[in-house]
Amino acid sequence: xxxxxxxxxxxxxxxxxxxxxxxxxxxxxxxxxxxxxxxxxxxxxxxxxxxxxxxxxxxxxxxxxxxxxxxxxxxxxxxxxxxxxxxxxxxxxxxxxxxxxxxxxxxxxxxxxxxxxxxxxxxxxxxxxxxxxxxxxxxxxxxxxxxxxxxxxxxxxxxxxxxxxxxxxxxxxxxxxxxxxxxxxxx
Numbered sequence: 001x002x003x004x005x006x007x008x009x010x011x012x013x014x015x016x017x018x019x020x021x022x023x024x025x026x027x028x029x030x031x032x033x034x035x036x037x038x039x040x041x042x043x044x045x046x047x048x049x050x051x052x053x054x055x056x057x058x059x060x061x062x063x064x065x066x067x068x069x070x071x072x073x074x075x076x077x078x079x080x081x082x083x084x085x086x087x088x089x090x091x092x093x094x095x096x097x098x099x100x101x102x103x104x105x106x107x108x109x110x111x112x113x114x115x116x117x118x119x120x121x122x123x124x125x126x127x128x129x130x131x132x133x134x135x136x137x138x139x140x141x142x143x144x145x146x147x148x149x150x151x152x153x154x155x156x157x158x159x160x161x162x163x164x165x166x167x168x169x170x171x172x173x174x175x176x177x178x179x180x181x182x183x184x185x186x187x
Contacts, residue, residue: 001035001036001075001076002033002035002036002037002057002073002074002075003036003073003074003075003076004037004071004072004073004106005056005072005073005074005078005079005084006071006072006084006087006088006091006105006106006107007069007070007071007072007104007105007106008069008070008071008088008091008092008095008102008104008105009063009067009068009069009102009103009104009105009115010067010068010069010070010095010100010101010102010103011066011067011068011100011101011103012066012068012098012099012100012101013065013066014066014068014098014100018098019043021098022044022060022094022098023044023060025090025094026044026046026058026060026070026090026094027046027058028044028045028046028058028059028060029044029045029046030043030044031044031045032044032045033045033057033059033061036057036073038059038061038069038071041061041062041063041069042059042060042061043060043061043062044059044060045057045058045059045060046058050079050080050083051080051082051083052077052079052080052083053077054074054075054077054078054079054080054083055074055075055076055077056072056073056074056075056079056083057072057073057075058070058071058072058073058087059071059072059073067103068100070091070094070095072084072087085109088105088109091105092105103115107147107148107151108151108152108155108158109152109155110152110154110155111154111155111157111158113155114155114158114159116158116162117162134168134169134171134172134173134176135173135176136173136175136176137175137176137179138160138176138179138180138183141160141163141176141180142156142159145159145160145162145163146159147159156183157183157184160180160183160184161184164180
């Protein structure tokens with residue numbers, strides 16, 4: 001089974017020459033992946049092994065008319081942090097060079113890699129906090145907003161601000177509200 005170790009979502013139009021540049025740059029075969037999540041959208045992939053022996057698959061997929069997904073999958077053994085960061089750099093470089101708009105990179109390492117849901121009006125409820133009681137402690141919030149405890153601080157700040165902008169925040173326990181304000185440096 002394939003599991004995503006790193007996934008970059010982007011948006012924008014690409015010419016056939018730009019798609020070929022991606023295929024060449026990523027060193028992928030022009031054959032879609034046939035297994036794992038999102039295989040139906042795959043347009044090219046390749047298998048590789050990293051420096052710790054993790055078996056990986058690098059995949060290029062298309063979603064809709066102008067959505068692009070770059071994914072590094074693992075097959076059980078996690079790739080080394082260096083491998084993940086090298087691919088993060090590769091994905092970001094490709095997105096920038098091709099003029100694509102970065103939507104999200106998961107797991108996020110910087111604030112600009114976080115997808116923040118837009119709230120269109122005060123009546124719109126966010127999934128963040130809509131169906132669970134907010135905990136008393138800030139360190140218990142991270143898993144509920146899709147982050148690991150060791151996520152970078154700037155990523156936590158973005159997700160916390162997003163949670164604080166939802167209607168659910170108005171019912172947050174006072175201790176959580178105080179911890180959040182202190183974490184953000186607002187006190």
